[in-house]
Amino acid sequence: MMKPRIILDSKQFEVTVTRLCYQLIEVHNDFSNSVIVGLQPRGIFLAKRIQKKLSELLKNKDIKCGSLDTTFYRDDFRKKELIPTATEINFIVEDKNVILVDDVLFTGRTIRAGLDAMLAFGRPNDVELLVLIDRRLSRHLPIQAKYVGKTIDSIASEKVKVEWKETDGADRVTLLSND
Amino acid sequence: MTKLSTKHLLGIKDLTADDIQLILNTAESFKEVINRPIKKVPSLRDITIANLFFENSTRTKLSFELAEKRLSADVVNFASASSSVKKGETLIDTVNNILAMKVDMVVMRHPNPGAAVFLSKHIDAKIVNAGDGAHEHPTQALLDAFSIKEKLGSIKGKKIVIVGDVLHSRVALSNIFCLQKLGAEVMVCGPTTLMPKYISSLGVKVEHNLRKALEWCDVANMLRIQLERQDIKFFPSLREYTMLYGLNKSMLDSLSKKIVIMHPGPINRGVEITSDVADSDQSIILDQVENGVAVRMAVLFLLAGRA
Numbered sequence: 001m002m003k004p005r006i007i008l009d010s011k012q013f014e015v016t017v018t019r020l021c022y023q024l025i026e027v028h029n030d031f032s033n034s035v036i037v038g039l040q041p042r043g044i045f046l047a048k049r050i051q052k053k054l055s056e057l058l059k060n061k062d063i064k065c066g067s068l069d070t071t072f073y074r075d076d077f078r079k080k081e082l083i084p085t086a087t088e089i090n091f092i093v094e095d096k097n098v099i100l101v102d103d104v105l106f107t108g109r110t111i112r113a114g115l116d117a118m119l120a121f122g123r124p125n126d127v128e129l130l131v132l133i134d135r136r137l138s139r140h141l142p143i144q145a146k147y148v149g150k151t152i153d154s155i156a157s158e159k160v161k162v163e164w165k166e167t168d169g170a171d172r173v174t175l176l177s178n179d
Numbered sequence: 180m181t182k183l184s185t186k187h188l189l190g191i192k193d194l195t196a197d198d199i200q201l202i203l204n205t206a207e208s209f210k211e212v213i214n215r216p217i218k219k220v221p222s223l224r225d226i227t228i229a230n231l232f233f234e235n236s237t238r239t240k241l242s243f244e245l246a247e248k249r250l251s252a253d254v255v256n257f258a259s260a261s262s263s264v265k266k267g268e269t270l271i272d273t274v275n276n277i278l279a280m281k282v283d284m285v286v287m288r289h290p291n292p293g294a295a296v297f298l299s300k301h302i303d304a305k306i307v308n309a310g311d312g313a314h315e316h317p318t319q320a321l322l323d324a325f326s327i328k329e330k331l332g333s334i335k336g337k338k339i340v341i342v343g344d345v346l347h348s349r350v351a352l353s354n355i356f357c358l359q360k361l362g363a364e365v366m367v368c369g370p371t372t373l374m375p376k377y378i379s380s381l382g383v384k385v386e387h388n389l390r391k392a393l394e395w396c397d398v399a400n401m402l403r404i405q406l407e408r409q410d411i412k413f414f415p416s417l418r419e420y421t422m423l424y425g426l427n428k429s430m431l432d433s434l435s436k437k438i439v440i441m442h443p444g445p446i447n448r449g450v451e452i453t454s455d456v457a458d459s460d461q462s463i464i465l466d467q468v469e470n471g472v473a474v475r476m477a478v479l480f481l482l483a484g485r486a
Contacts, residue, residue, distance in 0.1 A: 072208075073220060073221060083181050086208065086211065120219075
Protein backbone atom coordinates (compact mmCIF):
# COMPACT_ATOMS: atom_id res chain seq x y z
CA MET A 1 0.00 0.00 0.00
CA MET A 2 1.43 3.35 -1.09
CA LYS A 3 1.31 5.91 1.72
CA PRO A 4 1.50 9.49 0.48
CA ARG A 5 3.58 12.12 2.30
CA ILE A 6 3.32 15.71 1.16
CA ILE A 7 6.68 17.30 0.34
CA LEU A 8 5.38 20.59 -1.04
CA ASP A 9 1.84 21.89 -0.64
CA SER A 10 0.46 24.55 -2.95
CA LYS A 11 1.68 27.44 -0.77
CA GLN A 12 5.25 26.10 -0.50
CA PHE A 13 5.13 25.21 -4.18
CA GLU A 14 4.45 28.84 -5.09
CA VAL A 15 7.20 30.10 -2.78
CA THR A 16 9.69 27.61 -4.24
CA VAL A 17 8.95 28.55 -7.86
CA THR A 18 9.26 32.25 -7.01
CA ARG A 19 12.59 31.66 -5.27
CA LEU A 20 13.90 29.73 -8.29
CA CYS A 21 12.91 32.67 -10.52
CA TYR A 22 14.84 35.15 -8.37
CA GLN A 23 17.88 32.86 -8.44
CA LEU A 24 17.64 32.78 -12.23
CA ILE A 25 17.41 36.57 -12.44
CA GLU A 26 20.54 36.84 -10.27
CA VAL A 27 22.50 34.95 -12.92
CA HIS A 28 20.72 35.79 -16.14
CA ASN A 29 19.75 39.44 -15.51
CA ASP A 30 17.20 40.45 -18.14
CA PHE A 31 17.23 37.13 -20.05
CA SER A 32 18.27 38.83 -23.29
CA ASN A 33 20.64 35.98 -24.14
CA SER A 34 19.01 33.20 -22.11
CA VAL A 35 16.35 30.67 -23.04
CA ILE A 36 14.33 28.09 -21.11
CA VAL A 37 13.94 24.55 -22.41
CA GLY A 38 11.49 22.24 -20.62
CA LEU A 39 11.92 18.49 -20.94
CA GLN A 40 8.84 16.59 -22.08
CA PRO A 41 6.51 15.39 -20.83
CA ARG A 42 6.36 16.79 -17.26
CA GLY A 43 9.15 19.38 -17.26
CA ILE A 44 7.25 21.71 -19.56
CA PHE A 45 4.73 22.60 -16.85
CA LEU A 46 7.51 23.93 -14.65
CA ALA A 47 9.19 25.64 -17.62
CA LYS A 48 5.96 27.41 -18.56
CA ARG A 49 5.32 28.40 -14.93
CA ILE A 50 8.81 29.85 -14.63
CA GLN A 51 8.45 31.67 -17.94
CA LYS A 52 5.21 33.26 -16.73
CA LYS A 53 6.63 34.25 -13.35
CA LEU A 54 9.79 35.71 -14.92
CA SER A 55 7.69 37.77 -17.35
CA GLU A 56 5.85 39.24 -14.36
CA LEU A 57 9.01 39.93 -12.38
CA LEU A 58 11.01 41.35 -15.27
CA LYS A 59 8.05 43.01 -17.04
CA ASN A 60 9.39 41.36 -20.18
CA LYS A 61 6.90 39.50 -22.33
CA ASP A 62 9.56 38.02 -24.59
CA ILE A 63 11.17 35.27 -22.54
CA LYS A 64 11.81 32.33 -24.83
CA CYS A 65 10.63 28.92 -23.71
CA GLY A 66 10.66 25.67 -25.70
CA SER A 67 9.80 22.05 -25.06
CA LEU A 68 12.11 19.18 -25.87
CA ASP A 69 11.22 15.50 -26.26
CA THR A 70 14.05 13.09 -25.42
CA THR A 71 12.49 9.76 -26.46
CA PHE A 72 14.66 9.22 -29.53
CA TYR A 73 17.83 9.96 -27.57
CA ARG A 74 17.17 7.65 -24.65
CA ASP A 75 19.33 4.61 -23.97
CA ASP A 76 16.43 2.62 -22.52
CA PHE A 77 13.71 2.90 -25.16
CA ARG A 78 13.87 -0.83 -25.71
CA LYS A 79 13.37 -1.60 -22.01
CA LYS A 80 10.53 0.78 -21.32
CA GLU A 81 7.34 1.74 -23.04
CA LEU A 82 7.87 5.28 -24.18
CA ILE A 83 5.59 7.54 -26.16
CA PRO A 84 7.23 10.42 -27.97
CA THR A 85 5.68 13.85 -27.44
CA ALA A 86 6.12 17.09 -29.32
CA THR A 87 9.34 19.04 -29.51
CA GLU A 88 8.73 22.72 -30.03
CA ILE A 89 11.75 24.99 -30.06
CA ASN A 90 11.09 28.07 -32.16
CA PHE A 91 14.51 29.60 -31.63
CA ILE A 92 18.13 28.63 -32.15
CA VAL A 93 20.12 27.75 -29.05
CA GLU A 94 23.43 28.62 -30.76
CA ASP A 95 25.49 30.80 -28.38
CA LYS A 96 22.57 31.13 -25.96
CA ASN A 97 22.57 30.41 -22.24
CA VAL A 98 20.18 27.51 -21.91
CA ILE A 99 18.33 26.57 -18.74
CA LEU A 100 17.13 22.97 -18.97
CA VAL A 101 14.07 22.44 -16.81
CA ASP A 102 12.62 19.20 -15.47
CA ASP A 103 10.30 18.37 -12.59
CA VAL A 104 12.25 15.58 -10.87
CA LEU A 105 15.95 14.76 -11.11
CA PHE A 106 16.24 11.04 -10.39
CA THR A 107 18.75 8.83 -12.25
CA GLY A 108 19.98 11.63 -14.51
CA ARG A 109 19.28 9.61 -17.66
CA THR A 110 16.58 11.94 -18.96
CA ILE A 111 18.91 14.91 -18.57
CA ARG A 112 21.68 13.01 -20.38
CA ALA A 113 19.26 12.37 -23.28
CA GLY A 114 18.08 15.97 -23.11
CA LEU A 115 21.63 17.29 -23.48
CA ASP A 116 22.08 15.16 -26.60
CA ALA A 117 18.70 16.13 -28.01
CA MET A 118 19.40 19.83 -27.50
CA LEU A 119 22.55 19.72 -29.61
CA ALA A 120 20.34 19.23 -32.69
CA PHE A 121 19.30 22.86 -32.23
CA GLY A 122 22.77 24.37 -32.11
CA ARG A 123 25.75 24.75 -29.80
CA PRO A 124 24.73 26.64 -26.69
CA ASN A 125 27.13 28.96 -24.89
CA ASP A 126 26.23 27.56 -21.51
CA VAL A 127 23.78 24.97 -20.16
CA GLU A 128 22.35 24.91 -16.65
CA LEU A 129 19.89 22.55 -15.03
CA LEU A 130 16.90 23.53 -12.95
CA VAL A 131 14.70 20.97 -11.20
CA LEU A 132 11.84 21.19 -8.74
CA ILE A 133 12.78 18.04 -6.82
CA ASP A 134 16.26 16.54 -6.56
CA ARG A 135 16.29 12.89 -5.42
CA ARG A 136 19.97 13.07 -4.62
CA LEU A 137 20.61 9.46 -3.59
CA SER A 138 19.40 7.83 -6.81
CA ARG A 139 21.78 9.09 -9.46
CA HIS A 140 23.16 6.75 -12.15
CA LEU A 141 25.15 9.44 -13.92
CA PRO A 142 27.38 12.32 -12.77
CA ILE A 143 24.73 15.01 -13.28
CA GLN A 144 23.83 17.74 -10.81
CA ALA A 145 21.30 20.56 -10.94
CA LYS A 146 22.38 24.16 -10.43
CA TYR A 147 18.96 25.34 -9.24
CA VAL A 148 16.97 23.01 -6.97
CA GLY A 149 13.48 23.53 -5.57
CA LYS A 150 13.84 20.94 -2.87
CA THR A 151 16.30 18.14 -2.22
CA ILE A 152 14.94 14.92 -0.81
CA ASP A 153 16.47 11.67 0.34
CA SER A 154 14.41 8.84 -1.04
CA ILE A 155 15.03 5.25 -2.01
CA ALA A 156 14.47 3.84 -5.49
CA SER A 157 11.27 1.99 -4.57
CA GLU A 158 9.60 5.24 -3.49
CA LYS A 159 7.85 7.45 -6.00
CA VAL A 160 7.73 11.23 -6.25
CA LYS A 161 4.52 12.58 -7.71
CA VAL A 162 4.38 16.14 -8.96
CA GLU A 163 0.90 17.52 -9.63
CA TRP A 164 0.04 20.69 -11.50
CA LYS A 165 -2.89 23.05 -11.25
CA GLU A 166 -3.28 22.89 -15.04
CA THR A 167 -3.78 19.13 -15.28
CA ASP A 168 -4.33 17.75 -11.79
CA GLY A 169 -6.31 20.54 -10.12
CA ALA A 170 -3.69 21.61 -7.57
CA ASP A 171 0.04 22.25 -7.23
CA ARG A 172 1.47 19.56 -4.99
CA VAL A 173 4.44 17.24 -4.58
CA THR A 174 4.00 13.98 -2.70
CA LEU A 175 6.25 11.07 -1.82
CA LEU A 176 4.67 7.64 -2.16
CA SER A 177 6.34 4.79 -0.33
CA ASN A 178 5.70 1.10 -0.15
CA ASP A 179 5.44 0.43 3.60
CA MET B 180 -1.08 1.42 -26.33
CA THR B 181 2.62 2.05 -26.72
CA LYS B 182 3.84 -1.09 -28.43
CA LEU B 183 3.00 -2.73 -31.72
CA SER B 184 1.08 -6.00 -31.53
CA THR B 185 3.37 -7.54 -34.12
CA LYS B 186 7.09 -8.32 -34.38
CA HIS B 187 7.28 -7.78 -38.14
CA LEU B 188 5.55 -5.47 -40.57
CA LEU B 189 4.39 -7.94 -43.19
CA GLY B 190 1.14 -6.32 -44.23
CA ILE B 191 -1.54 -3.93 -43.05
CA LYS B 192 -3.88 -6.89 -42.73
CA ASP B 193 -2.05 -8.05 -39.55
CA LEU B 194 -2.13 -4.63 -37.87
CA THR B 195 -4.82 -3.41 -35.50
CA ALA B 196 -6.30 0.09 -35.74
CA ASP B 197 -4.33 0.91 -32.55
CA ASP B 198 -1.08 -0.19 -34.21
CA ILE B 199 -1.76 2.09 -37.16
CA GLN B 200 -2.58 5.03 -34.90
CA LEU B 201 0.59 4.42 -32.90
CA ILE B 202 2.68 4.44 -36.08
CA LEU B 203 1.02 7.62 -37.36
CA ASN B 204 1.47 9.41 -34.02
CA THR B 205 5.11 8.40 -33.79
CA ALA B 206 5.63 9.51 -37.40
CA GLU B 207 4.42 12.98 -36.45
CA SER B 208 7.30 13.28 -33.99
CA PHE B 209 9.73 12.07 -36.64
CA LYS B 210 8.40 14.58 -39.16
CA GLU B 211 9.42 17.29 -36.72
CA VAL B 212 12.87 15.65 -36.42
CA ILE B 213 13.52 15.57 -40.19
CA ASN B 214 12.71 19.26 -40.45
CA ARG B 215 15.35 20.23 -37.88
CA PRO B 216 18.72 21.69 -38.85
CA ILE B 217 20.25 18.41 -37.65
CA LYS B 218 17.96 15.71 -39.00
CA LYS B 219 19.38 12.78 -37.15
CA VAL B 220 18.63 10.97 -33.87
CA PRO B 221 20.75 8.21 -32.31
CA SER B 222 17.91 5.76 -31.47
CA LEU B 223 19.01 2.80 -33.63
CA ARG B 224 22.77 3.23 -33.42
CA ASP B 225 23.19 -0.39 -32.27
CA ILE B 226 21.00 -1.86 -35.03
CA THR B 227 22.08 -3.13 -38.44
CA ILE B 228 19.50 -3.18 -41.20
CA ALA B 229 19.77 -4.98 -44.53
CA ASN B 230 17.79 -3.59 -47.46
CA LEU B 231 17.10 -6.47 -49.80
CA PHE B 232 15.61 -5.35 -53.08
CA PHE B 233 14.80 -8.20 -55.42
CA GLU B 234 12.85 -5.79 -57.59
CA ASN B 235 13.57 -2.29 -58.87
CA SER B 236 12.71 0.67 -56.71
CA THR B 237 13.83 4.28 -56.43
CA ARG B 238 11.53 5.98 -53.98
CA THR B 239 10.97 3.20 -51.48
CA LYS B 240 14.63 2.21 -51.40
CA LEU B 241 15.88 5.78 -50.96
CA SER B 242 13.17 6.50 -48.44
CA PHE B 243 13.99 3.46 -46.30
CA GLU B 244 17.70 4.17 -46.53
CA LEU B 245 17.24 7.78 -45.45
CA ALA B 246 14.93 6.71 -42.62
CA GLU B 247 17.52 4.19 -41.42
CA LYS B 248 20.37 6.68 -41.62
CA ARG B 249 18.40 9.36 -39.77
CA LEU B 250 17.87 6.86 -36.97
CA SER B 251 21.65 6.21 -36.98
CA ALA B 252 21.29 2.53 -37.94
CA ASP B 253 24.03 0.77 -39.90
CA VAL B 254 22.78 -0.03 -43.38
CA VAL B 255 23.75 -2.67 -45.90
CA ASN B 256 22.19 -2.67 -49.34
CA PHE B 257 21.57 -5.53 -51.65
CA ALA B 258 20.17 -5.48 -55.16
CA SER B 259 19.38 -8.81 -56.77
CA ALA B 260 20.60 -7.73 -60.21
CA SER B 261 24.23 -7.75 -59.07
CA SER B 262 24.12 -10.70 -56.66
CA SER B 263 24.40 -14.48 -56.38
CA VAL B 264 20.63 -14.76 -56.85
CA LYS B 265 21.52 -14.76 -60.50
CA LYS B 266 23.63 -17.89 -59.84
CA GLY B 267 20.60 -19.72 -58.48
CA GLU B 268 20.80 -19.14 -54.71
CA THR B 269 17.45 -19.53 -52.91
CA LEU B 270 15.82 -16.70 -50.95
CA ILE B 271 16.37 -18.36 -47.56
CA ASP B 272 20.02 -19.08 -48.32
CA THR B 273 20.62 -15.52 -49.48
CA VAL B 274 19.01 -14.05 -46.41
CA ASN B 275 20.59 -16.49 -43.96
CA ASN B 276 23.98 -15.63 -45.36
CA ILE B 277 23.27 -11.97 -44.82
CA LEU B 278 21.99 -12.65 -41.29
CA ALA B 279 25.14 -14.63 -40.49
CA MET B 280 26.84 -11.26 -40.72
CA LYS B 281 24.72 -10.19 -37.69
CA VAL B 282 21.89 -8.16 -39.16
CA ASP B 283 18.98 -7.25 -36.87
CA MET B 284 16.33 -6.17 -39.33
CA VAL B 285 15.54 -6.90 -42.95
CA VAL B 286 13.67 -4.58 -45.28
CA MET B 287 12.65 -6.59 -48.31
CA ARG B 288 11.00 -6.01 -51.64
CA HIS B 289 10.31 -9.11 -53.68
CA PRO B 290 8.33 -9.83 -56.87
CA ASN B 291 6.53 -12.81 -55.28
CA PRO B 292 3.44 -12.27 -53.09
CA GLY B 293 3.98 -13.68 -49.60
CA ALA B 294 7.78 -13.55 -49.78
CA ALA B 295 7.96 -11.50 -46.56
CA VAL B 296 5.61 -13.82 -44.66
CA PHE B 297 7.62 -16.83 -45.87
CA LEU B 298 10.85 -15.24 -44.72
CA SER B 299 9.47 -14.31 -41.30
CA LYS B 300 8.73 -18.00 -40.63
CA HIS B 301 12.24 -19.14 -41.46
CA ILE B 302 14.65 -16.59 -40.11
CA ASP B 303 15.32 -14.85 -36.86
CA ALA B 304 15.23 -11.13 -37.64
CA LYS B 305 12.56 -8.47 -37.83
CA ILE B 306 11.10 -8.21 -41.32
CA VAL B 307 9.67 -5.11 -42.93
CA ASN B 308 7.81 -5.77 -46.15
CA ALA B 309 8.67 -3.09 -48.70
CA GLY B 310 6.35 -4.59 -51.30
CA ASP B 311 5.75 -8.23 -52.24
CA GLY B 312 4.43 -8.68 -55.76
CA ALA B 313 0.83 -7.56 -56.14
CA HIS B 314 0.11 -8.38 -52.49
CA GLU B 315 0.93 -5.63 -49.96
CA HIS B 316 3.03 -2.50 -49.61
CA PRO B 317 2.32 -1.58 -45.98
CA THR B 318 4.59 1.45 -45.55
CA GLN B 319 3.06 3.08 -48.65
CA ALA B 320 -0.44 2.68 -47.19
CA LEU B 321 0.75 4.11 -43.86
CA LEU B 322 2.34 7.14 -45.48
CA ASP B 323 -0.78 7.65 -47.60
CA ALA B 324 -2.92 7.57 -44.46
CA PHE B 325 -0.50 9.96 -42.72
CA SER B 326 -0.67 12.37 -45.68
CA ILE B 327 -4.48 12.29 -45.80
CA LYS B 328 -4.65 12.89 -42.06
CA GLU B 329 -2.20 15.76 -42.35
CA LYS B 330 -4.17 17.38 -45.18
CA LEU B 331 -7.75 16.76 -44.01
CA GLY B 332 -7.30 16.51 -40.23
CA SER B 333 -8.72 13.01 -39.89
CA ILE B 334 -9.45 9.87 -41.86
CA LYS B 335 -12.61 8.63 -40.18
CA GLY B 336 -15.62 9.16 -42.45
CA LYS B 337 -13.59 10.41 -45.40
CA LYS B 338 -14.24 9.05 -48.88
CA ILE B 339 -11.24 7.82 -50.81
CA VAL B 340 -11.25 6.48 -54.35
CA ILE B 341 -8.39 4.40 -55.73
CA VAL B 342 -8.27 4.78 -59.50
CA GLY B 343 -6.58 2.60 -62.11
CA ASP B 344 -4.69 -0.66 -62.15
CA VAL B 345 -6.08 -2.18 -58.96
CA LEU B 346 -5.42 -5.71 -60.22
CA HIS B 347 -1.64 -5.37 -60.26
CA SER B 348 -1.39 -2.97 -57.34
CA ARG B 349 -0.03 -3.81 -53.91
CA VAL B 350 -0.60 -0.17 -53.00
CA ALA B 351 -4.35 -0.59 -53.59
CA LEU B 352 -4.71 -3.63 -51.35
CA SER B 353 -2.69 -2.16 -48.47
CA ASN B 354 -4.53 1.14 -48.80
CA ILE B 355 -7.93 -0.57 -48.68
CA PHE B 356 -7.02 -2.43 -45.47
CA CYS B 357 -5.45 0.62 -43.86
CA LEU B 358 -8.16 3.16 -44.70
CA GLN B 359 -10.96 0.81 -43.71
CA LYS B 360 -9.31 0.11 -40.35
CA LEU B 361 -9.16 3.85 -39.77
CA GLY B 362 -12.85 4.25 -40.57
CA ALA B 363 -12.78 5.65 -44.11
CA GLU B 364 -15.01 4.65 -47.01
CA VAL B 365 -13.10 3.25 -49.96
CA MET B 366 -14.08 2.97 -53.62
CA VAL B 367 -12.09 1.49 -56.47
CA CYS B 368 -12.46 2.77 -60.01
CA GLY B 369 -11.07 1.45 -63.28
CA PRO B 370 -11.81 -0.74 -66.28
CA THR B 371 -13.36 -4.13 -65.45
CA THR B 372 -10.29 -5.91 -66.78
CA LEU B 373 -8.13 -4.22 -64.14
CA MET B 374 -10.48 -5.04 -61.23
CA PRO B 375 -9.73 -8.18 -59.20
CA LYS B 376 -12.67 -10.58 -59.42
CA TYR B 377 -13.64 -10.60 -55.73
CA ILE B 378 -12.68 -7.03 -54.88
CA SER B 379 -16.17 -6.11 -53.61
CA SER B 380 -15.87 -8.83 -50.94
CA LEU B 381 -13.39 -6.50 -49.20
CA GLY B 382 -16.26 -4.12 -48.59
CA VAL B 383 -15.25 -1.51 -51.15
CA LYS B 384 -17.51 0.19 -53.66
CA VAL B 385 -16.76 -0.46 -57.32
CA GLU B 386 -17.28 2.19 -59.96
CA HIS B 387 -16.37 2.19 -63.64
CA ASN B 388 -17.09 5.83 -64.42
CA LEU B 389 -14.24 8.14 -63.39
CA ARG B 390 -16.36 11.32 -63.19
CA LYS B 391 -18.92 9.68 -60.87
CA ALA B 392 -16.12 8.36 -58.68
CA LEU B 393 -14.45 11.77 -58.44
CA GLU B 394 -17.74 13.51 -57.62
CA TRP B 395 -18.20 11.05 -54.73
CA CYS B 396 -14.77 11.26 -53.15
CA ASP B 397 -12.70 13.60 -50.91
CA VAL B 398 -9.40 12.09 -52.01
CA ALA B 399 -8.40 10.41 -55.27
CA ASN B 400 -5.38 8.12 -55.25
CA MET B 401 -4.33 7.69 -58.88
CA LEU B 402 -2.42 4.45 -59.43
CA ARG B 403 0.21 3.87 -62.04
CA ILE B 404 -0.55 1.58 -64.97
CA GLN B 405 1.92 -1.22 -64.29
CA LEU B 406 2.85 -2.15 -67.83
CA GLU B 407 5.72 -4.34 -66.60
CA ARG B 408 3.28 -6.64 -64.79
CA GLN B 409 0.77 -6.85 -67.63
CA ASP B 410 1.60 -9.96 -69.56
CA ILE B 411 -1.54 -9.71 -71.66
CA LYS B 412 -3.41 -6.67 -73.00
CA PHE B 413 -5.91 -5.43 -70.44
CA PHE B 414 -7.15 -2.49 -72.51
CA PRO B 415 -6.97 -1.67 -76.22
CA SER B 416 -4.45 1.15 -76.00
CA LEU B 417 -2.84 3.51 -73.49
CA ARG B 418 -4.51 6.37 -75.35
CA GLU B 419 -7.94 4.87 -74.79
CA TYR B 420 -7.15 4.28 -71.09
CA THR B 421 -6.11 7.91 -70.74
CA MET B 422 -9.31 9.08 -72.43
CA LEU B 423 -11.48 7.09 -70.00
CA TYR B 424 -9.47 6.97 -66.75
CA GLY B 425 -6.81 9.67 -67.04
CA LEU B 426 -7.33 12.74 -64.86
CA ASN B 427 -6.77 16.12 -66.49
CA LYS B 428 -7.06 19.67 -65.22
CA SER B 429 -10.35 20.52 -66.95
CA MET B 430 -12.08 17.51 -65.34
CA LEU B 431 -10.55 18.36 -61.95
CA ASP B 432 -11.74 21.98 -62.20
CA SER B 433 -15.24 20.96 -63.31
CA LEU B 434 -15.88 18.96 -60.10
CA SER B 435 -18.28 20.43 -57.56
CA LYS B 436 -15.64 20.42 -54.76
CA LYS B 437 -11.88 20.55 -54.39
CA ILE B 438 -10.57 17.04 -53.97
CA VAL B 439 -7.08 15.97 -52.90
CA ILE B 440 -4.93 14.18 -55.49
CA MET B 441 -2.44 11.49 -54.51
CA HIS B 442 -0.14 9.23 -56.49
CA PRO B 443 2.20 6.56 -55.10
CA GLY B 444 4.76 7.18 -57.87
CA PRO B 445 6.42 6.77 -60.24
CA ILE B 446 4.06 8.89 -62.32
CA ASN B 447 3.42 8.16 -65.98
CA ARG B 448 2.80 11.81 -66.81
CA GLY B 449 0.07 12.12 -69.40
CA VAL B 450 -1.28 8.61 -68.76
CA GLU B 451 -3.06 8.34 -65.40
CA ILE B 452 -2.71 12.05 -64.61
CA THR B 453 -1.55 15.03 -66.63
CA SER B 454 1.37 17.19 -65.54
CA ASP B 455 -0.78 20.18 -64.60
CA VAL B 456 -2.81 17.97 -62.22
CA ALA B 457 0.30 16.37 -60.69
CA ASP B 458 1.82 19.82 -60.07
CA SER B 459 -1.40 21.56 -58.99
CA ASP B 460 -2.07 22.84 -55.48
CA GLN B 461 -4.58 20.02 -54.94
CA SER B 462 -1.86 17.43 -55.37
CA ILE B 463 0.01 16.19 -52.26
CA ILE B 464 2.30 13.87 -54.20
CA LEU B 465 5.54 15.42 -52.91
CA ASP B 466 4.18 15.59 -49.35
CA GLN B 467 3.64 11.84 -49.62
CA VAL B 468 7.32 11.40 -50.43
CA GLU B 469 8.43 13.58 -47.49
CA ASN B 470 6.06 11.82 -45.11
CA GLY B 471 7.37 8.47 -46.36
CA VAL B 472 10.66 9.02 -44.56
CA ALA B 473 8.93 9.98 -41.29
CA VAL B 474 6.54 7.02 -41.43
CA ARG B 475 9.34 4.55 -42.18
CA MET B 476 11.38 5.97 -39.29
CA ALA B 477 8.38 5.37 -37.04
CA VAL B 478 7.97 1.78 -38.26
CA LEU B 479 11.66 0.94 -37.78
CA PHE B 480 11.80 2.68 -34.39
CA LEU B 481 8.71 0.87 -33.09
CA LEU B 482 9.79 -2.55 -34.39
CA ALA B 483 13.28 -2.10 -32.91
CA GLY B 484 11.65 -1.19 -29.59
CA ARG B 485 9.88 -4.54 -29.52
CA ALA B 486 11.99 -7.12 -27.74
